[in-house]
Amino acid sequence: MADRLELYHAEPLSNSLKVLAAIHEKGVPFVSHPINLRRFEQHEPHFLAINPAGQVPVLVHGECTIVESTVINEYLDESFDGPPLRPGTPYGRAQMRVWTKFVDESFRPALSFLAWARQMPTLVGALPEGEFERRLARIPLREKRDKWAMAARGGFTPREIEGWRQNLIEATGRIEQALAAGDWLVKDGFSLADIAVFSIANSLSSGYAEIMNEEIAPRTMAWLARMRTRPGVAAALAVPTPPSPVEKPPATPSDVSG
Amino acid sequence: MADRLELYHAEPLSNSLKVLAAIHEKGVPFVSHPINLRRFEQHEPHFLAINPAGQVPVLVHGECTIVESTVINEYLDESFDGPPLRPGTPYGRAQMRVWTKFVDESFRPALSFLAWARQMPTLVGALPEGEFERRLARIPLREKRDKWAMAARGGFTPREIEGWRQNLIEATGRIEQALAAGDWLVKDGFSLADIAVFSIANSLSSGYAEIMNEEIAPRTMAWLARMRTRPGVAAALAVPTPPSPVEKPPATPSDVSG
Numbered sequence A, B: 001m002a003d004r005l006e007l008y009h010a011e012p013l014s015n016s017l018k019v020l021a022a023i024h025e026k027g028v029p030f031v032s033h034p035i036n037l038r039r040f041e042q043h044e045p046h047f048l049a050i051n052p053a054g055q056v057p058v059l060v061h062g063e064c065t066i067v068e069s070t071v072i073n074e075y076l077d078e079s080f081d082g083p084p085l086r087p088g089t090p091y092g093r094a095q096m097r098v099w100t101k102f103v104d105e106s107f108r109p110a111l112s113f114l115a116w117a118r119q120m121p122t123l124v125g126a127l128p129e130g131e132f133e134r135r136l137a138r139i140p141l142r143e144k145r146d147k148w149a150m151a152a153r154g155g156f157t158p159r160e161i162e163g164w165r166q167n168l169i170e171a172t173g174r175i176e177q178a179l180a181a182g183d184w185l186v187k188d189g190f191s192l193a194d195i196a197v198f199s200i201a202n203s204l205s206s207g208y209a210e211i212m213n214e215e216i217a218p219r220t221m222a223w224l225a226r227m228r229t230r231p232g233v234a235a236a237l238a239v240p241t242p243p244s245p246v247e248k249p250p251a252t253p254s255d256v257s258g
Helices: A014-026 A069-079 A090-125 A131-137 A142-152 A158-181 A192-207 A218-229 A231-237 B014-026 B069-079 B090-125 B131-136 B142-152 B158-181 B192-207 B218-229 B231-237
Strands: A005-009 A031-034 A058-061 A064-067 B005-009 B031-034 B058-061 B064-067
Touching (some): A005 A014, A014 A090, A014 A192, A014 A231, A058 A069, A064 A069, A064 B090, A069 A090, A090 A142, A090 A158, A090 A192, A090 B064, A090 B090, A131 A142, A142 B158, A158 A192, A158 A218, A158 B142, A192 A218, A192 A231, B005 B014, B014 B069, B014 B090, B014 B192, B014 B231, B064 B069, B069 B090, B069 B192, B090 B158, B090 B192, B131 B142, B158 B218, B192 B218, B192 B231, B218 B231
Parallel strands (some): B005 B031
Antiparallel strands (some): B005 B058, B058 B064
């Protein structure tokens, strides 16, 4: 395993947090390439050359490029020594994968869509006239382009918004219930299931405190605190967030394209 | 591995086809429990006792219950002897998982939603007055309940319908492109990636021939034919489809509840 390991990632939130936490928990040395999502750097040509889908995180290991955070995390655990991040039995791994799948198919999309609905108008407002449309045209995935356009013009329906909020409420209940059986989501012990759920729940508990809090989800709040004190997770959370163009507008176009 | 292996499944389509193909390719003996989706048997109390989410397929192995077709297929490959259905390297398995994830997050939902939009009004029309509402109330997952209600009253928007059609067109392009590099979706050979994609593409090529056909996707059509001649896949496709209540209405309510 002498091949160079490189990780393209954004700030420690969502899918980037998921992989940063796993790679730090694993204790594998890697080269970090921060990508600034607030400047839409993931859609710049230099990054599209690495992942044509224009999405972070991306792991490059020697000649191999691996995309999709959930896939990357299993790859890291299968490829490197260090503490195992997956249960030792097929049944344990199956339970772990039900959680990582749930994060990918329900928990993460619900929080992402709500975040876009909230933040996209501000991000767009901070750009010069016509710039958002130009950037939108560069998004390689049609489905994402459509969702962003919809978010930017406040076009999500009340039914959609309410559905995503319900997903977050149901996710909170599901996590709280699972933690009645033990300290970690899968009985066998700490695993990629905890890392995947934490990558979203950590933001939920701060950004949507009316949904996830001490009263509604005491076991979940204790588990979040337990997660944050793990050295690998703490190292991931300490990865700096790149500056936002809203707080400090880029001086020149070349500064934007990173 | 002397534990009894039981599979609850519907007809060989979509997620049920995915697991039936894997279990037959693996050559593992199992007890088959057919569940009649056309009679909404997956929401009946006797099945909810096995999977509270009211979804097929479900694998029961001794004391362990495993849900989610993609998770079940990795479990089968990890737990039993027989031909390996996953590539032998971490990178090969990562590529396989990108495909199985794509099926779960884009390809299958797009086809399912379009199928519901097409078929649900007919299924509902065949039921006695008020019966659909009673059955709807029994669906345990809120998100699925909402989608079914929407489909039944023809409430999907043209934007949603068109988005799903685009997903199917894009999926076809993606499969066709991958097959330029070899006979199977992952270069290492036949794998759960082929099984997962086949479970949806097999229906697409017959039900949406304007999207997937010889002219647009010749390599895909040849691969579909190759898949169908595999003994395990052929055995899965030969699993009988339970009778539809539309063709032959149930004589008594007890017949409906199976």
